Amino acid sequence: MTSAPGRRSSTFTRLLRHGFTDPSAAEQLLDSEGLAAVRSDPVLLDALGATADPDLALHGLVRLLEAQQGGTARQELLDTLIAAKPLRDRLLGVLGASEALADHLTRHPSDWQALVTYEPRDLHPGVEEFERGLAEATDPVSLRVAYRRCLLSIAARDVCGTIQVDQTAAELADLATATLRAALALAGAEAPEDAAMCRLAVIAMGKCGGHELNYVSDVDVIFVGEAVDGADEDKAVRAAGRLAAHMMRICSETTVEGSIWPVDANLRPEGRNGPLVRTLASHLAYYQRWAKTWEFQALLKARPVAGDLALGEEYVAALEPLVWGAAERENFVADVQKMRRRVVENIPAAEIDRQLKLGPGGLRDVEFAVQLLQLVHGRADGSLRSGTTLDALKALATGGYVGRTDAAQLDDAYRFLRTMEHRIQLYRLRRTHLVPEDEAGLRRLGRSLGLRTDPVATLNREWRRHASVVRRLHEKLFYRPLLDAVAALAPGEARLSAEAARERMVALGYEDPAAALRHLEALASGVTRKAAIQRTLLPVLLGWFAESADPDAGLLNFRKVSDALGKTPWYLRLLRDEGAAAENLARVLSAGRLAPDLLMRAPEAVALLGDGDGGLRPRSRAHLEQEMLAAVRRADNAVQGVTAARGVRRRELFRTSAADIVGSYGTESQPAEADQGALVDLVGGAVSDLTAATLAGTLRAVVREGWGDTLPTRFAIIGMGRFGGHELGYGSDADVLFVHEPRDGVDEREAAEAAGKVVAEMRRLLQIPSADPPLLIDADLRPEGKSGPLVRTLKSYEAYYRRWSLVWERHALLRAEHVAGDEELGRRFTELIDPLRYPADGLDEEAIREIRRLKARMESERLPRGADPKLHAKLGPGGLSDVEWTVQLLQLRHGAGEPGLRTTRTREALAAARAAGLISEEDTAVLDEAWVLASRVRNAVMLVRGRAGDTFPTVPRELSAVGRYLGYGPGHAGDMLDAYRRTARRARGVVEELFYGGA
Structure with missing residues (x-):
């Protein structure tokens, strides 16, 4: 009885509670004849509610009951379901997860009884059990039916959680093996003469060979044929070819029961252009002379499965030395990496975000990384020679070739992704690796994985989390394999020969393995405690160095730091006991020149890398200023005071650059910073605060030496440009204005003379030659520019701006902000200029045209000769200047009426403009992305080269290092440049509209 409108029956409510998405339709089904037992039995409803898709399960059960031959058979099924929980869980679990298997049961209604026979002792059938299940098949149609019946039993154990995903995959491979044998037997029975004259071995490849097959997959094979004694070899090979082709047709052809799966022999020598069957000698000759790197990678999973197994074993044994010597081939690693990139590039754009297998962060990323490590290390370590991904991964971790944490994370992610793949394919038994897009499909998939609370959202979150882990570790292991590199080369202690060690260094990406080995020997040889700790650290450090663009520089820098601090008790203990410190140090030492150069001048700053999360957190301006003023007070004179302040600046520049590098590279425990804007803000704020504190310290040192405690005039420093905007980069000049005001009773001339001396002495002291990054004071934005006085009184500024100020x-x-000196004077200066930078009437047409003319002139005059404008981060189209001038024009026009625009910071002003409706959300995002990227490029160039620059380096290694900082792996510098051009081009389009468009 269906509930009346507006009122729900108790059955409806129960169905809703049990997870039915269409309880009304389910209620109608339960009202049908013969389902009273289901409707009234809470156990059956609970079991339906526990399935991946209760609606699908109920519909399948109704179809299965209707297909039973007579009422007795129907009642037997119902009685068994009610009485036997194992069958109930298996059958309903399958019906709720697989529409295709429900179709099979409808066509073969007695096959449900196959699920009754599986007791605990029978939970893990192998090839022999499956062969017995297929034994009665006499033709392709009956083989298909028997195959599906066996598949039904695997799926039942899978969806009930009786077996793990790796066991499911192994059982599917065993079922495929049994099926190939049965198909070959049928082919031989139809052509006994062919079978009598040849030996034919079927070698499983791919996932079948690796014992990790999917529910629906091509079964990759290679055929090996030999003549029996006395037979003609050519005739025997042709006969073997006919048998092989017939076997393939039996499995692949579509019958009234569909097909089993395609048998794919394209991994054979010469692919589809080569003969289907070759002799062992022919195979061997091909692989010795012509095979490509990918073919040896494919042979990792080769396994004899059908036909003449002895011949199959001979084939594997004969090729094994070639497989495990493949890593010695020229460009081996590059070839494997290139092949993986090609796979990704060939994914249709519409599918890449749904690709579970081939896309970034997918199953292939795990498999390729594991296989590369196997091929590199398996030459000398037989424990790695498994065709099964998870077994090989476990062996790599046991042998120390992969970190245990990395291996555990990859294992967990791979299992999750493979389970997703299995459940997606199980639904309709179709070969697909795409995650569903529809809500119902995602819900069913999530519930099949045990995600019952908000299954769609939870599934997406867990999938993306695992994919992110795989992406990170794939890049780490696949592009710069973390090998068990030698760390001890002392006589009697060396784990590898010198030649083997050299090979490993080459595989890691070191360009000068001989020098690298010398560094290793210097660091790790001997019997001292220091050497013992180094031997513990170096294998992992070498891998971290190898993830950078310049592993050799990383190792050399580590040796230098170790030589400087090796006798310091806390140094090696810090690296050994605090994992973050060692990894952070490795990132910093191999990321470019700036941070290592800073560290070499103050090696004790290594301690910052291990001080928990706070060690790399930039200090506040107030904290820095207090420390610098204290250092100045302790100094004997101004030179010593400024030297001390520069020492603080050096340490803090290292802290900031290290935080930037670690945030960009990421670590095992802390992924790379997802919000690139946050890193730009961190660097800009930290360097700006540090510059302000350095100026404050220098000012105090100058005043203290020349006048004691009190200068005859109040003195303030106003930050301009990127300094005032809290957006300084590592190599930026400090744009400033100097303002003073005579104290009461002090002659104006005396005050002006004192202020001038302060400015001159500050500039002199800060320009004393040093190995530190320079701090250049630029006062060219002052009234009258270079021809005007360096310092003015507040009244002079007021008079000038009132009478003479120009639009520029x-x-x-707009960027003016007090940064050092007398705070009250600085506040009064900003109050003075506010009406100028935020004019009450906005800008007239002439002022707007003048700003546009100035911008155009700057673009044409200041861009360096020979520079590519499209890659110039500051002055090029879509670069910093474009974005900043666009934002600043909005501030000049609307700042008086929009308080949010009254800020010196570009991103903050841009967000305020969007909030005020002055710019669309889409255009805001485009400009913000371009500004952040251009700022990151400038910071990257300084970090990598140790000197400022506004465009990408031309030296390949430096360009690669910039790419690594920006999140691009090895070999992707071109992608980085293309991405920059695209981002800048989009930004320039917005600038053309907002800045150069209508008034």
């Missing part, structure tokens, strides 16, 4: 000066004052 009002524009420049």
Whole structure:
């Protein structure tokens, strides 16, 4: 009885509670004849509710009951379901997960009884059990039916959680093996003469060979044929070819019961252009002379499965030395990496975000990384020679070739992704690796994985989390394999020969393995405690160095730091006992020149890398200023005071650059910073605060030496440009204005003279030659530019701006902010200029045209000769200047009426403009992305080269290092440049509209 509108029956409510998405339809089904037992039995409803798709399970059960031959058979099924929980769980679990297997049961209604026979002792059938299940098949149609019946039993154990995903995959491979044998037997029975004259071995490849097959997959094979004694070899090989082709047709052809699966022999020598069957000698000759790297990678999983197994074993044994010597081939690693990139590039754009197998962070990433490590290390370590991905991964971790944490994370992610793949394919038994897009499909998939609370959202979150782990570790292991590199070369202690060690260094990406080995020997030889700890650290450090663009520099820098601090008790203990410190150090030492150069001048700053999360957190401006002023007070003179302040600056620049590098590279425990804007803000704020504190310390040192505690005039420093905007990069000059105001009773001339001396002495002290990054004071934005006085009184500024200020000066004052010196004077200066930079009436047409003319002139005059404008981060189209001038024009026009625009910071002003409706959300995102990327490029160039630059390096290794900082793996520098051009091009389009468009 169906519930009346507006009122729900108790059955409806129970169905809703049990997870039915269409309880009304389910209620109608349960009202049908013969389902009273289901409707009234809470056990059956609970069991339906426990399935991946209760609606699908109920519909399948109704179809199965209707297909039973007579009422007695129907009642037997119902009685068994009610009485036998194992059968109930298996059958309903399958019906709720697989529409295709429900179709099979409808066509073969007695096959449900196959699920009754499986007791605990029978839970893991192998090839022999499956062969017995297929034994009665006499033709392709009956073989198909028997295959599906066996598949039904695997799926039942799978969806009930009786077996793990790796066991499911192994059982599917065993069933495939049994099926190939049965198909070959049918082929031989139809052509006994062919079978009598040849030996034919079927070698499983791919997932079948690796004992990790999917529910629906091509079964990759290679055929080996030999003549029996006395037979003609050519005739025997042709006969073997006919048998092989017939076997393939039996499995692949579509019958009234569908097909089993395609048998694919394209992995054979010469692919589809080569003969289907070759002799062992012919195979061997091909692999010795012509095979490509990918063919040896494929042979990792080769396994005899059908036909003449002895011949199959001979084939594997004969090729084994070639497989495990493949890593010695020229460009081996590059070839494997290139093949993986080609796979990704060939994925249709519409599918890449749904690709569970081939896409970034997918199953192939795990498999390729594991296989590369196997091929590199398996030459000398037989424990790695498994065709099964998870077994090989476990062996790699046991042998120390992969970190245990990395291996555990990859194992967990691979199992999750393979389970997703299995459940997706099980639904309709179709060969697909795409995650469903529809809500119902995602819900069924999530519930099949045991995700019952908000299954769609939870599934997407877990899938993306695992894919992210795989992406990170794939890049780490696949592009720069973390090998068990030698760390001890002392006589009697060396784990590898010198030649083997050299090979491993080459595989890791070191360009000068001889020098690298010398560094290793210097660091790790001997019997001292220091050497013992180094031997513990170096294998992992070498892998981390190898993930950078310059492993050799990383190792050399580590040796230098170790030589400087090796006798310091806390140094090696810090690296050994605090994992983050060692990894952070490795990242910093191999990321470029700036951070290592800073560290070499103050090696004790290594301690910052291990001080928990706070060690790399930039200090506040107040904290820095307090420390610098204290250092100045302790100094004997101004030179010593400024030297001390520069020492603090050096340490803090290292702290900031290290935080930037670690945030960009990521670590095992902390993935790379997803919000690139946050890293730009971190660097800009930290360097700006540090510059302000350094100026404050220098000012105090100058005043203290020349005038004691009190200068005859109040003195303030106003930050301009990127300095005032809290956006300084590592190599930026400090744009400033100097302002003073005579104290009461002090002659104006005396005050002006004192202020001038302060400015001159500050500039002199800060320009004393040093190995540190320079801090250049640029006062060219002052009134009258270079021809005007360096310092003015507040009244002089007021008079000038009232009578003479030009549009460009009002524009420049948008970034003005007090940074050092007398705070009250600084506040009064900003109050003075506010009406200029935020004019009450906005800008007139002439002022807007003047700003546009200035911008156009700057673009044409300041871009360096020979520079590619499209790659110039500051002045090029879509670069920093484009974005900043666009935002600043909005501030000049609307700042008076929009308080949010009254800020010196570009991103903050851009967000305020969007909030005020002055720019669309889409255009805001485009400009913000371009500004952040351009800022990151400039910071990257300084980190990598140790000197400022506004465009990408031309030296390949430096370009690669910039790419690594920006998140691009080895070999993807071109992708980085293309991405920059695209981002800048989009930004320039917005600038053309907002800045150069209508008034």
